[in-house]
Amino acid sequence: MQKLAIQGGNPLRGEVRISGAKNAALPIMCAGLLTADTLRLTNLPDLHDVGTMRKLLVQMGVSAEVATNEITFKGDQINNWEAPYEMVKTMRAAILVLGPLVARFGDAKVSLPGGCAIGSRPVDLHIKGLQAMGAEITIEHGYIHAKAKKLKGARIFFDIVSVTGTENLMMAAALAEGVTVLENAAREPEVIDLANCLRAMGAKIVGDGTDNITITGVEKLHGATHHIMPDRIESGTFLVAAAATGGSITLRETRADILDTVLEKLTEVGAKITVDGTSIHLEMSGRPKAVNVRTAPHPAFPTDMQAQFMALNCIAEGSAMVIETIFENRFMHVQELRRLGAQIDVEGNTSVVRGVAHLEGATVMATDLRASACLVIAGLVAQGETVIDRIYHLDRGYEHIESKLSQLGANIRRIK
Numbered sequence: 239m240q241k242l243a244i245q246g247g248n249p250l251r252g253e254v255r256i257s258g259a260k261n262a263a264l265p266i267m268c269a270g271l272l273t274a275d276t277l278r279l280t281n282l283p284d285l286h287d288v289g290t291m292r293k294l295l296v297q298m299g300v301s302a303e304v305a306t307n308e309i310t311f312k313g314d315q316i317n318n319w320e321a322p323y324e325m326v327k328t329m330r331a332a333i334l335v336l337g338p339l340v341a342r343f344g345d346a347k348v349s350l351p352g353g354c355a356i357g358s359r360p361v362d363l364h365i366k367g368l369q370a371m372g373a374e375i376t377i378e379h380g381y382i383h384a385k386a387k388k389l390k391g392a393r394i395f396f397d398i399v400s401v402t403g404t405e406n407l408m409m410a411a412a413l414a415e416g417v418t419v420l421e422n423a424a425r426e427p428e429v430i431d432l433a434n435c436l437r438a439m440g441a442k443i444v445g446d447g448t449d450n451i452t453i454t455g456v457e458k459l460h461g462a463t464h465h466i467m468p469d470r471i472e473s474g475t476f477l478v479a480a481a482a483t484g485g486s487i488t489l490r491e492t493r494a495d496i497l498d499t500v501l502e503k504l505t506e507v508g509a510k511i512t513v514d515g516t517s518i519h520l521e522m523s524g525r526p527k528a529v530n531v532r533t534a535p536h537p538a539f540p541t542d543m544q545a546q547f548m549a550l551n552c553i554a555e556g557s558a559m560v561i562e563t564i565f566e567n568r569f570m571h572v573q574e575l576r577r578l579g580a581q582i583d584v585e586g587n588t589s590v591v592r593g594v595a596h597l598e599g600a601t602v603m604a605t606d607l608r609a610s611a612c613l614v615i616a617g618l619v620a621q622g623e624t625v626i627d628r629i630y631h632l633d634r635g636y637e638h639i640e641s642k643l644s645q646l647g648a649n650i651r652r653i654k
């Protein structure tokens with residue numbers, strides 16, 4: 239199993255290009271199932287999850303032509319409507335094939351994702367939404383089996399805001415008969431990026447970016463070319479790493495408008511941030527100030543940045559509260575941070591972090607994707623060597639992370 243070894247203490251300095259967003263790429267790749275024509279995606283990040291999604295689509299009969307940071311799909315030979323357990327268990331986003339398959343072919347079989355490190359993460363809202371659109375759904379042998387002659391538009395209210403739930407139903411509704419209204423829908427920028435791609439394919443969607451999305455179904459979707467939006471979580475992770483190490487970095491090809499709350503928090507920490515078009519510059523001197531964080535659906539503070547801010551708070555001046563309201567078990571990184579000398583108390587969904595002057599390098603284990611990013615940040619500031627085990631989580635969501643960090647002056651290497 240591969241590991242990362244980091245010698246802490248180097249402030250990050252220089253420029254880094256931000257990759258396409260994982261959480262936009264995965265749903266948008268599934269949009270390739272909605273048409274027999276060609277869907278070309280550019281700015282596609284080179285990530286393990288993107289590779290898994292490509293394999294899944296190819297297994298279904300989609301043809302895929304791959305180039306650097308690009309893929310071209312053609313879905314005119316799809317003959318298998320099943321997403322097997324082996325794939326869904328490694329990448330929950332595989333549930334996103336359900337809506338498109340049942341909308342276009344009237345049949346889909348997708349393994350239930352099961353639990354994961356950060357909580358039980360059910361998919362009941364995806365299922366209820368498709369049922370409201372007339373799909374007949376049975377759960378057999380660990381698989382969701384959805385059937386429908388033709389999906390029908392419906393009014394669907396989400397009791398809990400769900401990002402992939404919104405995306406799955408938006409794709410299904412694009413080919414349904416009549417009008418679908420998604421209420422209490424997710425407002426994440428990745429939902430807008432998917433809607434932009436679907437519109438380019440001929441879908442009729444309004445209201446994305448608000449909590450009320452209206453989709454008027456069309457008979458057929460056609461081919462399109464779509465440029466995947468920049469990754470706001472990768473952007474935020476590099477900015478936090480620079481702030482924690484007292485560095486000075488410039489992110490290229492990103493967007494400040496998708497990072498509002500994260501940039502606000504970094505300013506509270508003491509960083510100076512300037513935005514110039516698609517570049518964001520962060521300058522930090524001195525010890526960061528502790529900052530309270532409470533996760534909630536967009537536009538509030540993203541749960542996918544919680545762990546990284548926890549790492550920053552570990553070495554900050556003062557104490558901070560970190561409250562997680564989206565996932566019930568997303569403090570797995572706390573135990574590992576404690577191994578580096580962090581002072582953190584946890585009670586339910588609230589952590590209290592008391593900043594210490596130094597962390598000390600140790601061997602730690604990555605438990606999920608964003609927890610791994612948090613350990614990398616902690617390793618960059620800790621004295622001595624930190625070895626992070628199980629970094630396959632990191633490769634699922636961060637493109638070429640060690641080469642990007644090395645380019646910024648970090649002392650980091652992969653141990654194979």
Ligand code: UD1
Pocket residue numbers: 260261264330331357358359360361362363364365398399400401402403428541542564565566
């Ligand atoms: C997406 C992101 C993930 C991010 C999360 C929250 C992708 C590929 N992944 O995950 O990185 O951390 O949004 O911003 O975009 N829930 C239910 N029933 C459902 C669906 C969700 O109870 O049917 C609950 C979940 O358990 C969780 C909450 O709703 O507590 C939000 O989850 P959701 O927005 O669906 O997360 P994902 O879309 O899986």
